[in-house]
Amino acid sequence: MISRGPAGAMSAESGAEDADARHGRLRRARPWGVLARSRTALDGLDHLVGGLSTAILALIVLLGLAVTALLCLVGVGLLLAPTALRGLRTVADRERARLSRWGPEIIAREPPPPGLRAALASPATWRELGWSVGHTTLGMFLGLVGLTLPFRAVLDFTLPLWWWLPPPDVVADAALGLWVVDDLPSAMAVSILGIGWIILFVLFTPGMARLQAWGGRRLLTAGADTDLTLRVAQLTATRAAALDAHAAELRRIERSLHDGTQNRIVAVTVLLGAARRAVARDPSSAEEILERAQGAAEQALSDLRTVVRSILPPVLEDRSLADALTGLAAACPVPCEVDAGLPGRCAASVEATAYFVVAEALTNIARHSQAGHATVAVHRRDDWLHLRIIDDGRGRADEHSGSGLGGIRRRAEAHDGTFMLTSPPGGPTILNVSLPCGL
Structure with a gap:
């Protein structure tokens, strides 16, 4: 017997009872896989564009450093060197902030040393210089390729709509000079090439974004001693957060x-x-x-x-985390899809935290987001449990607004996990929480 509340949503217990049938139905009739890949590609394009902007700034700084080095031959460059090095540090900090918005936070290696001689002797300065050279070359190239792919896809895909308007040389450039476009069938052939560009964009843009960020994550991160100090401070803060949450x-x-x-x-x-x-x-x-x-x-x-x-929800003890999350999705007033890929069980504390994270997130979606659809994805990779909750609501979610997101962050950090929220105006809102599963 299925019971329904005032909003027509099934209760959590009834949703857990038919979890297998509902979960299988959602997995079979799921057009969101393609949509998720498209959103990932668009996120990758966003990262590439951001990396292109810092690559342009790094190029300007490198030119300034080169001019400063030449002026040092006549002595004037010694006066400009501190300013040039501060510019290098500023661009590197901008890249750290950009990468921290899209993944684990990157902390500066060490405070900038006082004095020109100390700055030139600091390994952090040379690592930042090496990053700027690599980012100016490879990072700028990847950013330009990432921008070119969608423009080329739109240009070729829409060619049948405008091939007769411009001069023939412009149309030949749209077709990459592979064939002459002088009628509608040849223009349609080019539009098929545009579909190929779209496929390349979806497949390769996320990887290019990761490759562009690789140098910054290798060269701009804190050293071992700094990382250990920050780690102790972080553990102290998360222990206090865990006690507060308790x-x-x-x-x-x-x-x-x-x-x-x-x-x-x-x-x-x-x-x-x-x-x-x-x-x-x-x-x-x-x-x-x-x-x-x-x-x-x-x-x-x-x-x-x-x-x-x-x-501690009994369904976690009696069945599994996937079944418990499916029950939560069934009880949510907003239509919600669950994609759970869990080969085995995690620690009870980790599963309980994951359950309450999803429960709080779905409550926020139902109360504040004005969403028409939500997706909950949970997967285990490399001894980490990754949660991803997406809704197509109005966005502008803020963990400091008292909506419960701050509690989700504290719960995640109490387990030494990570919390990342992306919620631009107009949506979608994407919440990523990763929890270490332990041994």
């Missing part, structure tokens, strides 16, 4: 018991006392009072069961 969870349980279950048990006690007195005075009214006491006791039991399930 205390907040205890307060939530205490409030639920105090405001709900305890009040109903008090009501049961009062009604039983009234029924006891009614037996002596008016036995006919005792039956009604006992019935009300029984209803209050049943409601108290239901509230207590809800509190217990909020501590």
